[in-house]
Structure formats: C-alpha cells, structure tokens
Amino acid sequence: MHVVVIGGGIVGLSSAHALVEAGVDVTLLERGSFGAGSTARSAGGIRAQFSTPINVRLSRESLPVWESFEERFGVDVGFRQHGYLLLARTAASADAFAEHVAMQNRLGVDSELLTPRAATERCPGLDPEPFRAATYHARDGYADPNLAVQGYARAAREGGADLRAGTAVRDVRVADGRVTGVETDDGPIAADAVVNAAGAWAAGIASLAGRSLPIAPRRRQVAIVEPSDGIPETVPLTIDIDTGSYFRPEREGTALVGGHFTDEDPDVDPDAYGESMAFDWAATALDRAADYASYFGEASRLKRGWAGLYAVTPDHHPILEETLPGFVTAAGFSGHGFQHAPATGQVVAELCVDGAASLDGVDALASDRFESGDGPVERNVA
Ligand SMILES: Cc1cc2nc3c(=O)[nH]c(=O)nc-3n(C[C@H](O)[C@H](O)[C@H](O)COP(=O)(O)OP(=O)(O)OC[C@H]3O[C@@H](n4cnc5c(N)ncnc54)[C@H](O)[C@@H]3O)c2cc1C
Known part of the structure; x- marks a missing residue:
C-alpha cells in the first residue's frame, strides 16, 4: 500500500511515522520546510484537561508518547511536566x-x-x-514543537518514508469517486490513499478533492x-x-x-x-x-x-475521518493539534490501513457532525 501525506507539520509527520510502523510505503509532501506552518508557532502545551471525552481520549493516548519521546525517537523534546x-x-x-x-x-x-x-x-x-x-x-506541561518535528521526521525516514520538503501539492486526483493520487510541481504521484494534514490550508486541499470542510x-x-x-x-x-x-x-x-x-x-x-x-x-x-x-x-x-x-472548526474539534474513499482528513485541531499529534497519527494509519480507527469515540470527529449539529463542543479553549 502507498500513501501520500500532504503537509509536513507535526500531524503529517506523526501520521507518516505511524504509517511506516504499519508497514505502509509513505511519500510525504511539504511545500515549505518541515514544521514551519503552525507547528513552529505553537506554545507547545500538552494537557489532558479538555471538556469533551474525545479530546481527553486523544490526550490520554498521546501523553505516554510525550513522556517517553526520547526513548522512542532519540530526541529530548524538553517536556516539562509542571501541570x-x-x-x-x-x-x-x-x-x-x-x-x-x-x-x-x-x-x-x-x-x-x-x-x-x-x-x-x-x-x-x-x-x-x-x-x-x-x-x-x-502530568500536563509543555514541550518544544521543533524538536518533536525532528524526532518524528527522523523516525519516519528511518522507517522508509520518503519525506519531500519544497514540494507543493497542486491538485488531488479523483476517479470514479475515489482519490487516486496527487499532482505536484514535479509531476503526478499515484496513491492508494491520500492524507490531508495541511493544517490551516486543509480546506483548500479538500476543495481540490471536491469537498467543502469547515476549517x-x-x-x-x-x-x-x-x-x-x-x-x-x-x-x-x-x-x-x-x-x-x-x-x-x-x-x-x-x-x-x-x-x-x-x-x-x-x-x-x-x-x-x-x-x-x-x-x-x-x-x-x-x-x-x-x-x-x-x-x-x-x-x-x-x-x-x-x-x-x-x-x-465550529466546535473546536478536528475532523478525523475518511472523507471520501481514499482521502483521509486529519485537520482542524484549533489550539491543540501539537499535543494530539501522537494519537492522531495512529488514527490516520488505522483509517488508511483498516478503514476504521480503534480509538473509542473517534466517530464523533467525522465531518457529517456539522450537518446534524449534534457533535461535541470543546469549552476549554484559549
Ligand atoms: C500561537 C499558537 C499557539 C498554539 N499553542 C498550542 C499549544 O499550546 N498546544 C497545542 O497542542 N497546539 C497549539 N497550537 C496549535 C498547533 O500549532 C496546531 O494545531 C498544530 O501545529 C497543527 O499541526 P499541523 O501539522 O496540522 O499543521 P501545520 O504545522 O500548519 O502543518 C501543515 C503543513 O501543510 C503544508 N501545506 C499546506 N499546503 C500544502 C500543499 N498544497 N502542499 C504541500 N504542503 C502543504 C504547510 O506548509 C504546513 O507546513 C498553537 C497554535 C498557535 C498559532
């Protein structure tokens, strides 16, 4: 299986890492340099104190990764747990x-x-x-987002991912309702699945696939x-x-x-x-x-x-779903995408490989919640 990840921020890199761990061939395309989008501009906060169960679960799954980051990735992200x-x-x-x-x-x-x-x-x-x-x-605290980017990038590369900086995605290819790859400045790349991890640019990428997402x-x-x-x-x-x-x-x-x-x-x-x-x-x-x-x-x-x-997004939760066949969205994290990246990468890999994610309650993050209006609303935002 070959997956193209769009976006080399913390979410794209964590996804690339989880995908190679799952045995997938990965090409990650970042139009600038790794981490230079929102990730480098983050305050680096990591907490479990959210107001909705799904955000607490994303934190609960991510926290052990932050606590053992150096052991896992060989980079000390300076995680200071002063709560x-x-x-x-x-x-x-x-x-x-x-x-x-x-x-x-x-x-x-x-x-x-x-x-x-x-x-x-x-x-x-x-x-x-x-x-x-x-x-x-x-156990809450904060860490250095740039060092986390380095750790994930190194591990993803060592796992065989092809990480390309300076490569912009210009179009998303759709055939018979299924995403089949992307167009880049350097030509087309075919894929079994494409991951939209383009952060604040994610709505633009979704529109290339014919989807409107409220990000x-x-x-x-x-x-x-x-x-x-x-x-x-x-x-x-x-x-x-x-x-x-x-x-x-x-x-x-x-x-x-x-x-x-x-x-x-x-x-x-x-x-x-x-x-x-x-x-x-x-x-x-x-x-x-x-x-x-x-x-x-x-x-x-x-x-x-x-x-x-x-x-x-309107409810301060990310969109984490297979938006259309072969097109997985992992974006819209409001002010908490850095800290939730470890759990998100895992969800993305499962959505690509198995078509469903094992994290309890993750279905609440599908974009159809905006039509029904019954999704969770995060209150603990700053
Ligand atoms: C001031 C501030 C404080 C914050 N504080 C915190 C905090 O304390 N804790 C926390 O968890 N979060 C915090 N955040 C939020 C956090 O920074 C984001 O949620 C997180 O970095 C999102 O990561 P990402 O990988 O989705 O996006 P990004 O890091 O923005 O990565 C997306 C990447 O996609 C690339 N891209 C876009 N279009 C294309 C294209 N066409 N082709 C190829 N690549 C493309 C961009 O260049 C970019 O590098 C803060 C954010 C800000 C601005």
Missing part, C-alpha cells in the same frame, strides 16, 4: 469545571478540582480573588516577556478560561503570554496573514495576565512575539 492550571471566574465555568474533572477522572486522568486559594500553592503569584474554582493535572484559518498571537517578578520554572501553564488569557514560564526566567481578547475573529488568508505580533495586542495580553498574576507588573518587558494560525 496545567485552569481558572474559572464565573459560577457557570466553575460548575463546568466540576463536571469536566469528574469526566476526566472517569477516563483515567488524575485531574483535581481546587479552590482558588489552593491553586496558589501551584502558582504562588496567582491572585485567587477573581476566581471561583480551579482545576489542575500534574477556518484564524490568527493567534503569543509574546515572550521578561516578567517584573521572577516566575518560578515550576509554575504550571495557567489559563484564565473566562478571558482566554494564559501564560507559562519560558526559558531563562522569561514567560510566554497568550490569548485572544476580541470577539472579532475573521478567517484569514493562510498565505498572506500578519506573522508578526501586534504591539497593541501584546499590551492587552500583558494587562490581562497582570490582572491575576503578580509576575506581570509594570516593570515587565516585552522581548519578542509572533503570530500563527489555528485551524478552527
């Missing part, structure tokens, strides 16, 4: 937190519901006053800040869920600060969006963080920042 701390300001969010933790615990995740005061033990600079509840999971490229920014007060390395990735503000320690005493603070969220052209951080956004992001954490006082200094793309 994620989620904070609720409203009664509705606090009630939802209690339900989420109960669901996560049922699925085998040891997350805990904390009082805001207890949360200050995890994050000493936290002001507990604005909050009603918090949740924490010690919208949306701009998101992060800033690297020198905090006014030293931020301990053990501080969790902390999210104020009702404002969307988040921060975590970065290297050498700096902090990464992020969030999206306006209702305006237009689709952008993934080939022509502003890749630089906007200074007015950074000022707002710092203000929001300063509102609940003492690390971000007036003496904080902005060092640098960037913008990247979330690939957003």
